[in-house]
Amino acid sequence: MDWGRGKFVGFSSASELVRLKDHGAQSLVAEAILSDRLTSKEVRQVVQLRDRSRRAVSDCVQEVVGMRPVVEKRYVFMGAVADEGIVAALGDLAQSERDEILAGATEAIGLRGASGRLGTRIFTLVGGEDFGESMTQVGRGTIEGLVRDHLHESIESGSSRS
Numbered sequence: 571m572d573w574g575r576g577k578f579v580g581f582s583s584a585s586e587l588v589r590l591k592d593h594g595a596q597s598l599v600a601e602a603i604l605s606d607r608l609t610s611k612e613v614r615q616v617v618q619l620r621d622r623s624r625r626a627v628s629d630c631v632q633e634v635v636g637m638r639p640v641v642e643k644r645y646v647f648m649g650a651v652a653d654e655g656i657v658a659a660l661g662d663l664a665q666s667e668r669d670e671i672l673a674g675a676t677e678a679i680g681l682r683g684a685s686g687r688l689g690t691r692i693f694t695l696v697g698g699e700d701f702g703e704s705m706t707q708v709g710r711g712t713i714e715g716l717v718r719d720h721l722h723e724s725i726e727s728g729s730s731r732s
């Protein structure tokens with residue numbers, strides 16, 4: 571093993587490794603350092619967990635890696651309803667009916683993975699990576715206008731999903 575970062579086991583991690591008396595356990599953790607990019611603090615956690623629980627080293631590594639935070643990216647799009655006729659018509663609808671109209675709009679314009687709320691004057695769409703990608707494909711600059719067009723068509727036809 572060499573000292574350093576990336577392809578090597580760092581000095582701090584190696585000093586934690588020697589606390590494991592079993593050579594096989596040391597090798598397993600060293601492999602995890604390289605494959606899972608364990609930090610020296612995580613190696614210390616693995617060693618402590620192994621010492622305290624006497625569980626298999628692979629289980630200890632899995633538990634420590636599982637404690638890492640998971641970043642979930644969320645995309646939010648907000649738009650306005652400017653037409654006073656549409657605002658008045660939306661005001662006559664229940665929230666569930668407005669949300670159904672908005673769901674129809676997202677489906678009609680090809681926004682995948684979005685959920686949202688339609689108020690009388692504003693709407694909000696929220697979603698994950700799939701929503702973010704579909705916003706890019708549809709064109710962020712055109713979404714508000716497309717949703718407004720769909721709202722207008724839905725109000726005129728009297729249906730919630732067009």
